[in-house]
Amino acid sequence: DIVMTQSPDSLAVSLGERATINCKSSQNVLYSSNNKNYLGWYQQKPGQPPKLLIYWASTRESGVPDRFSGSGSGTDFTLTITSLQAEDVAVYYCQQYYSTPYSFGQGTKLEIK
Amino acid sequence: QVQLQQSGPGLVKPSQTLSLTCAISGDSVSSNSATWNWIRQSPSRGLEWLGRTYYRSQWFNDYAVSVKSRVTVNPDTSKNQLSLHLNSVTPEDTAVYYCARVIGGDGWFDPWGQGTLVTVSS
Numbered sequence: 001d002i003v004m005t006q007s008p009d010s011l012a013v014s015l016g017e018r019a020t021i022n023c024k025s026s027q028n029v030l031y032s033s034n035n036k037n038y039l040g041w042y043q044q045k046p047g048q049p050p051k052l053l054i055y056w057a058s059t060r061e062s063g064v065p066d067r068f069s070g071s072g073s074g075t076d077f078t079l080t081i082t083s084l085q086a087e088d089v090a091v092y093y094c095q096q097y098y099s100t101p102y103s104f105g106q107g108t109k110l111e112i113k
Numbered sequence: 114q115v116q117l118q119q120s121g122p123g124l125v126k127p128s129q130t131l132s133l134t135c136a137i138s139g140d141s142v143s144s145n146s147a148t149w150n151w152i153r154q155s156p157s158r159g160l161e162w163l164g165r166t167y168y169r170s171q172w173f174n175d176y177a178v179s180v181k182s183r184v185t186v187n188p189d190t191s192k193n194q195l196s197l198h199l200n201s202v203t204p205e206d207t208a209v210y211y212c213a214r215v216i217g218g219d220g221w222f223d224p225w226g227q228g229t230l231v232t233v234s235s
Contacts, residue, residue: 001178038219040221040222042222048228049211049213049225049226049227049228050160050222050225051225052221052222052223055220055221061223093160095160095221095222097215097219097220097221098219099219100162100165100175100177100219101162101177101178102150102162102219103162104159104160104161104162106159107159107160
């Protein structure tokens with residue numbers, strides 16, 4: 001099974017500043033036949049289900065602000081939020097869909113400093 | 114726009130069976146280009162994928178090893194919904210349960226159901 005590990009567990013960033021969340025997979029999630037990384041990012045606010053932000057590691061879901069971006073390949077990935085807004089306070093999760101059982105990181109709680 | 118509406122009891126007694134349904138609108142449980150999944154979330158286990166059902170000329174199921182002996186995910190084509198049955202529950206099965214769609218084979222979860230908090234307690 002693929003284990004996903006995020007860092008840090010929590011993060012406090014000032015409004016307008018950059019937030020960076022890291023995700024590491026225990027196995028490669030880059031599928032060589034199509035050169036795609038099977039990695040997504042989600043945002044979860046209290047009382048709500050996770051909301052898809054990024055898929056294929058770097059493709060922004062429709063309607064997601066362009067201050068959210070994803071990068072990385074293979075086993076190391078990053079979610080970056082430039083110019084943090086108050087509404088970005090949430091828990092963020094990475095998820096691999098390279099193989100079942102699909103698995104998530106433990107989450108990174110993002111707060112305002 | 115695809116929407117998933119969950120229903121089911123919020124309290125289940127230990128050793129009994131947890132049963133939830135997920136009604137689908139805007140897509141079909143019999144779609145050849147989607148899979149239908151159950152995921153749960155608890156403070157102790159985080160987000161945990163439980164299993165899926167999907168149709169590719171016949172029905173298939175996959176389950177997480179952690180629950181494989183206790184879980185069933187079934188499609189109901191007449192009502193365009195899927196169900197989750199988890200038997201022999203213990204307090205460790207207390208969690209928020211979500212249904213979610215994946216487009217294609219392996220992919221991201223979108224959309225999600227609204228979530229159902231299920232508490233296992235006598």
